[in-house]
Amino acid sequence: MIRITAAAxxxxxxxxxxxxxxxxxxxKSQITFTGKQMGVPADGRFRKFTAQxxxxxxxxxxxxxxxxxxxxxxxxxxSESDTxxxxxxxxxxxxxxxxxxxxxxxxxxxxxxYEAIGKLSIKGISQDVRAPFTxxxxxxxxxxxxxxxxxxxxxxxxxxxWGDTETVANEVQVKFHILLTAK
Amino acid sequence: MQAASxxxxxxxxxxxxxxxxxxxxxxxxxxxxxxxxxxxxxxxxPFSPLKLRLYSYHKWIGISIFLLVVFxxxxxxxxxxxxxxxxxxxxxxxxxxASHWLLYGLTxxxxxxxxxxxxxxxxxxxxxxxxxxxxxxxxxxPLAEQLVWVHDALNYLMLAVVVLHVAAALKHxxxxxxxxxxxxxxxxxxxxxxx
Numbered sequence: 001m002i003r004i005t006a007a008a009x010x011x012x013x014x015x016x017x018x019x020x021x022x023x024x025x026x027x028k029s030q031i032t033f034t035g036k037q038m039g040v041p042a043d044g045r046f047r048k049f050t051a052q053x054x055x056x057x058x059x060x061x062x063x064x065x066x067x068x069x070x071x072x073x074x075x076x077x078x079s080e081s082d083t084x085x086x087x088x089x090x091x092x093x094x095x096x097x098x099x100x101x102x103x104x105x106x107x108x109x110x111x112x113x114y115e116a117i118g119k120l121s122i123k124g125i126s127q128d129v130r131a132p133f134t135x136x137x138x139x140x141x142x143x144x145x146x147x148x149x150x151x152x153x154x155x156x157x158x159x160x161x162w163g164d165t166e167t168v169a170n171e172v173q174v175k176f177h178i179l180l181t182a183k
Numbered sequence: 184m185q186a187a188s189x190x191x192x193x194x195x196x197x198x199x200x201x202x203x204x205x206x207x208x209x210x211x212x213x214x215x216x217x218x219x220x221x222x223x224x225x226x227x228x229p230f231s232p233l234k235l236r237l238y239s240y241h242k243w244i245g246i247s248i249f250l251l252v253v254f255x256x257x258x259x260x261x262x263x264x265x266x267x268x269x270x271x272x273x274x275x276x277x278x279x280x281a282s283h284w285l286l287y288g289l290t291x292x293x294x295x296x297x298x299x300x301x302x303x304x305x306x307x308x309x310x311x312x313x314x315x316x317x318x319x320x321x322x323x324x325p326l327a328e329q330l331v332w333v334h335d336a337l338n339y340l341m342l343a344v345v346v347l348h349v350a351a352a353l354k355h356x357x358x359x360x361x362x363x364x365x366x367x368x369x370x371x372x373x374x375x376x377x378x
Binding site for chain 2 (some may be wrong): 040042043153
């Protein structure tokens with residue numbers, strides 16, 4: 001029994017050690033988005049998110065990413081729309097406080113270009129997402145830049161009267177800029 | 184009779200505004216009134232697609248007002264406005280000139296203040312959804328809130344001047360019984376022909 005516990009502890013420490021091998025520099029990382037309102041691009045960002053990333057440029061197949069976005073930290077630029085997008089018709093934050101991306105595979109497409117494929121779940125709906133990104137390493141810091149387009153209505157984000165895509169477009173460009181430091 | 188009518192026309196001031204000036208005055212007046220009311224209505228709406236839509240329309244119309252006023256001013260500067268009735272007291276002439284130029288100024292400045300407000304809020308103005316106008320300011324929330332106040336204050340100032348402008352026009356028509364209102368409202372028969 002003790003042995004099993006010890007083994008479990010070792011495994012756990014390896015796992016945690018692995019997860020902590022690379023840490024995200026949140027002060028320099030950001031997740032932003034651009035929607036279109038009456039044909040006019042409108043930018044926003046999420047102030048808080050957490051990311052567990054294990055990235056090996058030589059072995060992208062073994063790399064993993066899990067990103068959890070605190071939807072309550074959304075910043076659309078105006079307090080009026082911040083309140084609105086947290087409400088039931090949009091993210092319904094009290095019920096679904098986070099959006100989560102879990103990679104299922106990461107592939108190298110060319111030199112420093114990669115593609116993360118995974119599940120993005122928002123508001124209880126999970127969909128496949130394909131996010132191309134670049135990874136540039138310098139001085140022990142890997143910088144990821146990438147993004148993807150999501151269709152908000154696919155996640156029931158902006159229901160009811162907001163289903164009108166002429167006022168607020170269905171397409172939302174999501175961009176990430178993440179700095180990963182090797183410890 | 185001859186003497187009387189010439190005396191009357193002299194008293195009324197000579198000439199009238201050009202047709203273009205009259206048309207521009209009424210077009211701009213109507214559009215401004217509608218946009219003012221639209222502004223009051225939309226800003227009180229709960230956040231909704233309708234609200235976003237109306238804000239865009241309001242901005243597009245505001246920019247159009249600016250362009251119309253620029254044209255109006257160019258017209259005004261190249262076409263002499265009819266003089267004041269000669270028996271109008273000095274202070275009234277000054278007041279009339281001041282309020283006219285203040286109205287020209289406000290109808291130029293108010294759309295700009297709205298544009299600044301939109302820029303500071305981080306929302307680009309895209310004229311009719313087609314022509315992106317440059318951002319006049321960097322996104323700045325506290326500044327945007329101050330500009331909302333400025334835009335409102337300028338509008339209420341304009342409302343006050345418009346009320347004065349209308350009251351003065353009615354005073355000229357009903358109390359002074361001169362042709363000041365008539366020359367901007369050609370459907371009213373000139374006093375000189377009535378008397």
